Amino acid sequence: MKKYIPHLVTAVFALWVAADWRTPSDRPQAIPANAFARLPVLSNGRVQPLDSLARNTLLQIREKQSVRTGPGEQPAKSLSAAEWLLEMFFQQELADTRPVFRILHTEIKGLLGLALEADPAKNSDGKHFSWNQIRDKLGELRDEARRASAVAESARTPFDRAVLQLWNAVGLYMRTQNTVQPQDSKNWERELQSFVDAVPAGREAAKAQQAGQPFESGPLEQLIRQLQRASVMKELAPAMIIPPPESSENKEGWLRVDEVLFNLARGDTMPLALRAYAAMGTAYRGNDPVAFKAAVERYRGELGQSAPAVLAKCGREQLFNHLEPFYKCIILYVTAGLCVMIFTLAPEKLGWLRDTARLLLFMTLAVHSAGLIYRMVLEGRPPVTNLYSSAIFIGWGACVLGLVLERVWKNGIGVLVSSSAGFLTLIIAHNLALGGDTMEMMRAVLDTNFWLATHVVVVTLGYSATFVAGLLAVLYVVLGVFTKSLTQDMAKSLSKMVYGIVCFAALFSFIGTVLGGIWADQSWGRFWGWDAKENGALMIVLWNALFLHARWGGIARERGLISLAIFGNVVTAWSWFGVNMLGIGLHSYGFMSAAFTWLMLFVTTQLALMGFASLPIRFWRSDLR
DSSP, X not given: OGGGHHHHXXXXXXXXXXXXXXXXXXXXXXXXXXXXXXXXEEETTEEEEHHHHHHHHHHHHHSSSEEEOOTTSSSOOEEEHHHHHHHHHHOHHHHTTSOOEEOOOHHHXXXXXXXXXXBGGGTBOSSEEOHHHHGGGHHHHHHHHHHHHTSOGGGOOHHHHHHHHXXXXXXXXXXXXXXXXXXXXXXXXXXXXXXXXXXXXHHHHHHHHHTTOOOOHHHHHHHHHHHHHHHHHXXXXXXXXXXXXXXXXXXXXXBOHHHHHHHHHTTOOOOHHHHHHHHHHHHHHTTOHHHHHHHHHHHHHHHHHHOHHHHHHHHHHHHHHHHOHHHHHHHHHHHHHHHHHHHTTSTTTOHHHHHHHHHHHHHHHHHHHHHHHHHHHHHTSOSOSSHXXXXXXXXXXXXXXXXXXXXXXXXXXXHHHHHHHHHHHHHHHHHHHTTSOTTOOOOGGGOOHHHIIIIIHHHHHHHHHHHHHHHHHHHHHHHHHHOSOOOHHHHHHHHHHHHHHHHHHHHHHHHHHHHHHHHHHHHHSOSOOOOHHHHHHHHHHHHHHHHHHHHHTTXXXXXXXXXXXXXXXXXHHHHHTGGGGSSOSTTOOOOOHHHHHHHHHHHHHHHHHHHHHTSOGGGSSSOOO
């Protein structure tokens, strides 16, 4: 019976993954939020569905992709990102009551007069607060943000960083609310039609005023009032929701609502998209699902004539968001890792758990690969284009290498390394996603699929391999120092695994670095400029070469080589993240305080493990003498 358990467990998880493989549908007799979320918008330099705009906005403001209505509202419920975006667009007074601002810093709570602990009477859980709860203190927050922004990034206190993060969230919130209509609008469809009707008389009145002739003030005042509202929207620079009339597939020609209002004042005709969104707003505020769905379908039909490819892409991206393949991989990696760790407690009796972990890991690799390929198709790019995608790809590469090790040694170590590396890298990717859109438009100098597919992929495989070697070395030390399970045979196997992986890492990191130099020569006119990122890549090559020379020359023995492999984690982490935070060079992505803190913590743990590895063997719990 036990021999069937691995297949049964894997089948259950496969069904769990496959259960979401469908376009998200809407509840009957409800506002079709998911159909609305498939509509296209131009944001962050790329056309994407409103679903992605909603999710990325919520991640930056609340660090989650859903909104709880708050403990003070009964019955409490959870709003999806699309449902929240509908409120932000069309019923802003209700959206202003949702606790979406994540505020943890005690001093900021004091500055804004917020409850330090959960307070159901104020509709607050002590961590998340609504716009209405912070709006009265925005002046004080703005002053603190101006002060903090004048401080150098490296010198900012945790309070300064928290203030700037909240102020950026406030700006994003206001920008989102002004995407479709002015923030203070109550009936945008009627207001918009009144504005259009008043444009001819208002223009005539403006001409008469300039000529010093008598004029009717009413239409002119109405025209000025709407243009003033449009000016406020223009300052916030929200996303563009008005596609060009001839084609939506090109990023050129998209407009913001404020731009359309100014064009209307000049005598242009109203775009169909603006009229459609105004009709959606009226139907939403009237809680009329039938009219809302009709407005959405009518607009989709118009887009289907001009840009069917855009609608198809937005549908695929919404499905990708709904599937959440990398989140599912996190759970699968944890499950596989737990199975193999329990197996080590009684290898003779629990062999079926090791087999379960292997099958689960193969399935996880398939899901991970499918997510990578799906994302590549959506972007039209190779797998690695930014830090987020590099974390996804490093985890994938580590999983592949771990399975290769398991294929050779068949002792569960490869599964443990794969699951650990996959879990850690996907957690890093999740936190990187909190910074916003992970498929943003690339810088012009990096906009070349050939070099992204060669240099970036090869050098990232070098990162993956070096981390896998480091993880194997960490496992060697942890098992040897803190447990009695590291036998001489296992120690030799781990040492051979580390050596084999370092050989792979040295080859790929060297080739990737050379390819990067060729790319730099084509882009900047020089092969090597001692840029911080270039130096970081070179450090990985040199460190792997040092490891190999130390082994071949007999300079370091088994435990010495293990220490070198562990320090390879430090070198690779510095090249991957550290040099990006220096704020200098052509590859710098800016100082990230949270990432810096975690990087320093990681380095400290690796140095501590190297210290344990250097202890005399008599202090190890495992007897390797």
